[in-house]
Structures are given as structure tokens and as C-alpha cells.
Amino acid sequence: MTEIRIDHVSRWYRNVVAVNDVSMTIGPGVTGLLGPNGAGKSTLIAMMSGFLSASTGTVTLDGEPLWRNEQIYRKLGLVPEREALFDYLTGRQFVVANAELHGLADPGAAAQRAIATIEMSDAQDRTISTYSKGMRQRIKMASALVHDPSVLLLDEPFNGMDPRQRIHLMELLRTMGADGRTVLFSSHILEEVEQVARQIEVMVAGRHAASGDFGAIRRLMTDRPSRFVLRTSGDRLLASALLAEPAVRGARLRSEGGIEVEASDFGRFSEVLPRLARDHGVRLHEVTPTDESLESVFSYLVSS
Amino acid sequence: MLASLCFARGPRMISPTIVRLGALSIFGRWRGALLFVLPLVLLGLSVLVRFLVGEDETGARNTLYGLGMVVIVPLIALLATSGLLAPEIDDGSISYLLAKPISRYTIIVSKLLVAAGCVLVFGAVPMLAAGLILLPGTPALGVGFAVGSLVGGLAYCAVFALLSVLTRHAVVIGLIYLLIWEGLLGGLLSGVRWLSVTRWSAELVDRIAGLSLVDNLSLPYAVIASGTVIVAGTWLTGRRLRAFNLTGDE
Numbered sequence: 353m354t355e356i357r358i359d360h361v362s363r364w365y366r367n368v369v370a371v372n373d374v375s376m377t378i379g380p381g382v383t384g385l386l387g388p389n390g391a392g393k394s395t396l397i398a399m400m401s402g403f404l405s406a407s408t409g410t411v412t413l414d415g416e417p418l419w420r421n422e423q424i425y426r427k428l429g430l431v432p433e434r435e436a437l438f439d440y441l442t443g444r445q446f447v448v449a450n451a452e453l454h455g456l457a458d459p460g461a462a463a464q465r466a467i468a469t470i471e472m473s474d475a476q477d478r479t480i481s482t483y484s485k486g487m488r489q490r491i492k493m494a495s496a497l498v499h500d501p502s503v504l505l506l507d508e509p510f511n512g513m514d515p516r517q518r519i520h521l522m523e524l525l526r527t528m529g530a531d532g533r534t535v536l537f538s539s540h541i542l543e544e545v546e547q548v549a550r551q552i553e554v555m556v557a558g559r560h561a562a563s564g565d566f567g568a569i570r571r572l573m574t575d576r577p578s579r580f581v582l583r584t585s586g587d588r589l590l591a592s593a594l595l596a597e598p599a600v601r602g603a604r605l606r607s608e609g610g611i612e613v614e615a616s617d618f619g620r621f622s623e624v625l626p627r628l629a630r631d632h633g634v635r636l637h638e639v640t641p642t643d644e645s646l647e648s649v650f651s652y653l654v655s656s
Numbered sequence: 657m658l659a660s661l662c663f664a665r666g667p668r669m670i671s672p673t674i675v676r677l678g679a680l681s682i683f684g685r686w687r688g689a690l691l692f693v694l695p696l697v698l699l700g701l702s703v704l705v706r707f708l709v710g711e712d713e714t715g716a717r718n719t720l721y722g723l724g725m726v727v728i729v730p731l732i733a734l735l736a737t738s739g740l741l742a743p744e745i746d747d748g749s750i751s752y753l754l755a756k757p758i759s760r761y762t763i764i765v766s767k768l769l770v771a772a773g774c775v776l777v778f779g780a781v782p783m784l785a786a787g788l789i790l791l792p793g794t795p796a797l798g799v800g801f802a803v804g805s806l807v808g809g810l811a812y813c814a815v816f817a818l819l820s821v822l823t824r825h826a827v828v829i830g831l832i833y834l835l836i837w838e839g840l841l842g843g844l845l846s847g848v849r850w851l852s853v854t855r856w857s858a859e860l861v862d863r864i865a866g867l868s869l870v871d872n873l874s875l876p877y878a879v880i881a882s883g884t885v886i887v888a889g890t891w892l893t894g895r896r897l898r899a900f901n902l903t904g905d906e
Contacts, residue, residue, distance in 0.1 A: 403751065403902040420898055423757050430755045436747030438677060440684030452673040453756040495752060 361409030384549030429496035485512030695782035733812035775809030800865030808857030814889025
């Protein structure tokens with residue numbers, strides 16, 4: 353069994369505290385690391401990746417330290433958030449190079465397997481500089497999977513992916529979790545996390561704010577009002593229809609276009625909105641939970 | 657040959673993959689073009705000097721030393737070494753090398769091998785050729801400058817590698833160091849010779865070609881000082897990379 357243990361870890365940069373006395377254990381299965389931007393998720397993942405030393409506390413993988421321990425990467429696969437890759441290589445060359453660096457016996461075959469897993473076989477011979485954001489994300493994924501690691505860490509893996517790619521990656525993560533691998537990914541979007549993760553760890557302002565299965569986190573988050581901004585083809589019509597709904601506490605037309613909605617019951621609102629739009633012949637261009645809303649969800653979580 | 661020697665030993669000091677990636681990365685960027693331009697400038701000027709002043713020892717010496725050894729070779733080392741490390745550190749793609757069960761020293765030695773190859777191909781060999789153009793009758797001159805350039809270039813590579821992992825402004829600091837210390841002060845104050853890579857390599861040239869580019873510096877000192885900088889620079893770079901805090905965008 354592979355387990356990452358974070359024990360009373362803090363990390364500060366000069367006098368800014370990025371991670372504040374966090375303890376958690378990440379075991380087999382898929383774990384979601386949820387939190388708003390700047391919550392310390394990337395810092396925590398960097399420490400779990402052996403790329404950053406903890407200011408205090410320890411981060412270990414099966415009892416072994418992750419910091420200054422290159423051999424740990426035999427078990428560990430990383431998908432960093434940053435997009436930079438070796439742009440002058442083709443996708444396949446990049447994955448083969450990763451396989452060689454791991455010292456695999458047959459780097460070519462391992463690379464082919466990893467590329468097939470993330471469905472990039474068609475584009476593998478194009479240079480990475482021509483790849484879209486989603487393709488880059490997938491080739492990064494292939495490079496992390498090439499040595500068949502028992503632990504996979506992904507920093508904001510769904511950023512920049514289109515819905516189809518997103519669903520595919522979610523399936524892949526679920527499968528890997530079901531295979532008994534320890535998979536951890538970070539995200540600032542609850543809906544993403546709850547669709548994949550069995551276990552959710554919530555970070556807010558550098559602190560470990562909540563921990564549990566998605567049901568528990570969901571209940572904490574949904575029994576409270578949440579705000580959205582909608583861009584539609586008929587703002588006025590949809591706003592008046594929304595106001596008649598019990599799940600909606602308020603709706604306001606924005607001067608710059610769009611509707612600002614405050615839903616009292618998120619679950620019910622998400623069912624009602626598409627139905628209302630269809631019934632009134634209004635096209636929904638965009639539904640965005642507003643940042644304040646997300647922040648308020650987290651501050652709510654911390655204060656509860 | 658160096659590579660095969662190192663493969664034979666126990667813990668691998670060189671990763672062929674990193675060497676290959678390093679070579680591709682240098683020639684995949686605009687810096688690669690500059691590596692071709694610099695030796696062309698040297699060779700072009702050598703042809704011009706030979707054409708204008710004929711086979712003149714002073715002219716040859718000034719061209720090979722003043723232009724080749726003080727300007728071209730350090731610049732080749734700076735471009736090659738910083739091009740191998742700084743961009744990858746800046747954009748974070750070095751994480752794909754660091755997240756592997758490979759010693760940090762292997763990463764650095766492999767990258768420095770590529771830089772050394774650049775110094776040889778774009779620095780030492782053109783110096784030899786320039787020497788033969790300027791004084792065809794005295795091959796020792798070209799050989800001396802080629803050997804001096806190679807040793808000096810390697811020492812510069814080690815210095816610039818260390819700079820690349822210490823600061824994000826490695827190229828600017830490297831240029832200032834070359835200009836102020838090696839170029840300006842090295843020419844004005846004779847005491848600088850004790851701490852100047854260019855003067856150490858000049859001492860090697862003096863011994864091989866029978867010149868007197870630098871006074872009062874012994875050969876053993878020049879060899880040991882250059883060797884120390886190469887070994888210490890490489891070791892310190894690897895050590896720094898081992899404790900390299902690589903953070904995300906947060």
C-alpha cells in the first residue's frame with residue numbers, strides 16, 4: 353500500500369505563510385485537493401513532489417522522505433500545472449525521453465502504452481509546440497504514467513481541457529484509483545473534484561479546512577446560498593422566470609449584460625436552470641459561479 | 657570517448673537522454689544561431705587580418721587572444737551553458753528531468769558535456785583554424801590557443817552553470833562578470849591574473865605556443881586553478897540542484 357503522509361507541515365516564503373500546520377494522509381484511491389486559488393494547494397503538491405522543502409514538519413511516501421530523495425520518483429508520477437514542455441520534441445519523443453530517464457527496459461513500448469492510454473496516438477508525431485492546451489495536458493499525463501507509478505500527483509489537471517477531454521481524464525483517474533493507485537489531484541472547482549474523488553481534502557488560506565468523502569463536503573457546501581453569473585440570449589425573460597422559482601433567492605440584471613443569480617439551494621437550482629431556459633426558449637451561453645461565491649463557500653467551510 | 661569512459665563506471669555520471677535533449681534544446685532556440693555566428697566572426701576577421709597585414713605574429717596574437725580568447729570563447733560558454741539550464745529553470749520544464757530517479761550530478765554533468773561539446777566545436781576548433789589562417793607556418797600557435805580555449809571554456813561553463821542555478825539573471829550577471837572582471841580589470845590590474853579564467857588559459861597558450869600573454873603565472877597554478885573551478889563549479893551546481901526549490905505558479 354502506498355501512502356503519502358503529511359505531518360504538521362508548514363511552509364513559508366519569507367514572512368508569507370503558504371501552508372500552515374497541515375497534516376493529512378493520502379492513501380490508495382482518488383483524492384481531490386480542493387481550495388480556491390492561493391490556498392496553498394500547489395505548495396503542498398510541490399512538497400509531496402519532492403520539489404520543495406517543508407519549513408517545519410515532514411512529508412513522506414511510505415515512510416521515506418520526499419525531499420532530496422531521487423529514488424522516490426520510481427514510485428511517483430507528476431503532472432505539473434505549468435504548461436512548459438520540451439516544445440522542440442514531438443509528443444512521442446518527449447514520452448520516450450521520460451521513459452529512458454526512468455531507466456525502463458523498453459522505453460519505446462512503455463511510451464506507446466502511455467500514449468495509447470491517454471489517446472494521443474494520432475498526434476504523437478507532431479511537435480509539442482503545435483499542441484493545444486488540452487493536448488499538452490495529456491502528453492504531460494503520458495509522461496507521468498510511462499513508468500507505471502503507484503502514486504500520481506496532478507496539479508490542476510483539468511485546466512484548459514474541453515468537456516470531452518475532461519470526461520476522459522476523469523475516467524482515467526477513476527480507473528487508476530480503482531486499480532489501487534494513490535491518485536491526488538488539485539482543483540478549485542468542487543464539481544470537478546466530486547465527480548472523481550472518493551476523498552476530498554479542502555485547503556483554505558494555507559490551512560487544512562475540511563476532510564471527508566464528497567457527500568460530507570457537499571452537504572457542508574450546498575446547504576447555503578451560492579451565486580452565479582449567467583450569460584444568456586434573453587437575460588430579462590430568464591431573470592423573471594428565475595425569480596418565480598423557490599430555489600432562487602434573487603436575480604439581478606447586470607449593467608454590463610448577464611444575470612447575477614443567488615440560489616438558495618444549489619442542487620435544485622442546477623436542475624431548474626436548464627429546464628427554465630428550454631421552456632422559455634433562452635439560450636445559455638455561460639454559467640459561472642462567481643469568485644466571491646467560491647470564496648464564500650470556503651470561508652463558510654472554515655467558519656463551520 | 658569521455659562518454660564511454662563514464663558509462664563503464666558504476667553509478668552513471670552521464671545520461672545519453674539528457675545529452676540528446678540538451679543538444680536539441682540548444683539548436684532549437686535562437687541561441688543556437690549565435691553559436692554559429694561567433695566563430696564565423698572570428699574566422700572572418702582572421703582572414704581579413706591575414707589579408708591586410710600578412711603573416712604577422714603580433715596581429716595573429718592580438719586577434720586570437722583579444723578577440724578569440726577574451727570575447728568569443730567566454731561568450732560561447734555563456735550561451736551554451738545558460739541556454740541549457742536557464743530556460744528550463746525559468747519555465748519549470750526542468751521538473752521533467754528532476755522528477756526522475758537520476759542523480760542531480762548526472763543531470764549537471766550531462767548538460768555540461770553538451771556545453772563542453774559546444775566549446776570544442778564552436779570555440780576550440782575555430783581557434784585552431786584561425787591560428788592556421790593567421791600563421792600557417794606556426795601550427796603550435798593554433799594548437800596552443802585551441803587547448804587554452806578548451807580548458808578556459810570548460811571552466812567558464814562550470815561557472816555559468818552555477819550562476820544559472822543560483823540566479824534567474826545568469827546571462828546578465830555572466831556578461832557583467834566577463835566585461836568588468838575578465839575584460840576590463842583583467843587588462844588593467846595584473847593581480848587579477850590569479851583569479852581570472854582567461855589568464856589561466858593564456859598561461860597554457862604561453863607554454864604551448866611559446867608566447868608571453870600573461871606574466872608571472874606558473875603552469876601548475878593555471879592547471880590546478882582551472883581544474884578546481886571545473887570540478888567545484890560542477891559539484892556545487894549539482895548540490896544546489898539537489899536542494900532546488902521549484903514551486904508552481906502560486
